[in-house]
Amino acid sequence: MTGVAELRAEVAALHAELVKYGLVAWTAGNVSGRVPGEDLFIIKPSGILYDDLGPESLVICDLDGKVVEGELAPSSDTAAHAYVYRARPDVGGVVHTHSPYATSWAARNEAIPCVLTAMADEFGGDIPVGPFALIGDDSIGRGVVETLAGSRSPAVLMRNHGVFTIGKNARAAVKAAVMCEDVARTVHLARSGGELLPIDPEHIDSLYHRYQTVYGQR
Numbered sequence: 040m041t042g043v044a045e046l047r048a049e050v051a052a053l054h055a056e057l058v059k060y061g062l063v064a065w066t067a068g069n070v071s072g073r074v075p076g077e078d079l080f081i082i083k084p085s086g087i088l089y090d091d092l093g094p095e096s097l098v099i100c101d102l103d104g105k106v107v108e109g110e111l112a113p114s115s116d117t118a119a120h121a122y123v124y125r126a127r128p129d130v131g132g133v134v135h136t137h138s139p140y141a142t143s144w145a146a147r148n149e150a151i152p153c154v155l156t157a158m159a160d161e162f163g164g165d166i167p168v169g170p171f172a173l174i175g176d177d178s179i180g181r182g183v184v185e186t187l188a189g190s191r192s193p194a195v196l197m198r199n200h201g202v203f204t205i206g207k208n209a210r211a212a213v214k215a216a217v218m219c220e221d222v223a224r225t226v227h228l229a230r231s232g233g234e235l236l237p238i239d240p241e242h243i244d245s246l247y248h249r250y251q252t253v254y255g256q257r
Contacts, residue, residue, distance in 0.1 A: 042075050046209075047094035050081050053213045058089050060217045062138040062202075063074040069114045072209035073124055078102045080124055080133075084111035104177075115174055122180025123205060132209030134216045135165045137201040141223035143166070145196035151219075151226055154235045158226075160250035161218045163191025171198040179203070191247060194219040 050072045057063045057070065066089070081097050087250075098109035104121035106113060114120070114155035120133045136142075144151050144166075151166040153159055158166070169186035172178035183203045186195045193215040194204045202219055206212035229235060 042092070042194050043081075043099070046072050046074060046081055050097055050209050051092055051094045052084075054083060054089055054092050054207050056213050056217070057134075057136060057142045060138075061090070062136040062209075062216055062220055064119055064137070068136045069116055069120075069121050069134070070101070070213060071120045071133045072163060074099070075131075079107060080120060082117055082120055083114050084109070085114050087111065108225070116179065117176045118175065119180035119183065119203070122177035123183055123203075126180070126184045127205065129207070130205045132212035134206075134209070134212040135206045136216050138182055138216065138220040140227050141166075141194075141196060141202045141220050142256075143199055143227065144223055145200060145202070148198045150196070151223055152235055152237055153239055153243055154226055154229065155222055156238070157218070158222050159238055159246035160254070161215070161222075162194060163247040164240075164243055166192050166196060166219060166222070168236065169195045169197045169203075171200070174200075 044191045050070055053070045057068050067085040073080045079099055079101055081099050084096055084098050098111055098113040099107045100113055101107050101153045102121050102125045104117045111126050116135050122141050123130055123133050148168055149174055150168050155162050167186050169182040183195050193206055204215035206215055
């Protein structure tokens with residue numbers, strides 16, 4: 040399998056970004072990445088401290104969530120990741136966090152309204168809430184896929200649980216998780232000071248198009 044060593048190193052390094060940005064505590068949370076050209080993905084093992092996580096400790100699973108390579112048990116969210124990869128061939132990375140501000144919106148079963156240009160840029164609208172689902176099977180994955188169908192958001196707040204994000208690769212999914220927590224915090228602070236002012240849908244469309252097609256180096 041070509042590129043597996045590189046993907047292992049990248050996914051391991053991306054877990055450190057979750058710690059850096061305060062998106063996880065203890066052993067909670069995970070990043071996975073699809074193996075290019077294969078029906079496989081790499082994911083964090085269950086219950087391993089981030090300081091102990093290295094490329095060699097990651098687990099390779101097939102798209103049914105079965106372990107193909109690795110001595111450790113995979114994340115308890117493996118079935119959810121596997122379902123997303125099966126249902127969304129365009130997705131190359133999945134991230135799960137319990138980041139505090141975004142998860143507080145999930146605890147209230149409340150979408151984060153698009154009241155910031157940064158939200159329009161990254162998410163193309165509100166960040167939606169998905170249904171409550173128990174951990175252990177693919178129920179969470181089904182909720183993620185169903186909630187994001189027809190949405191431009193790469194992030195979903197799973198009710199009473201936390202954040203799941205998707206991306207074209209693992210790095211993009213981590214970026215979405217970082218930005219989700221950032222806007223969740225800002226909108227929370229804004230609402231504590233008064234009424235929120237949503238951005239007009241046509242302006243959201245314009246901002247999203249500019250950011251996705253013009254912003255940055257091309």
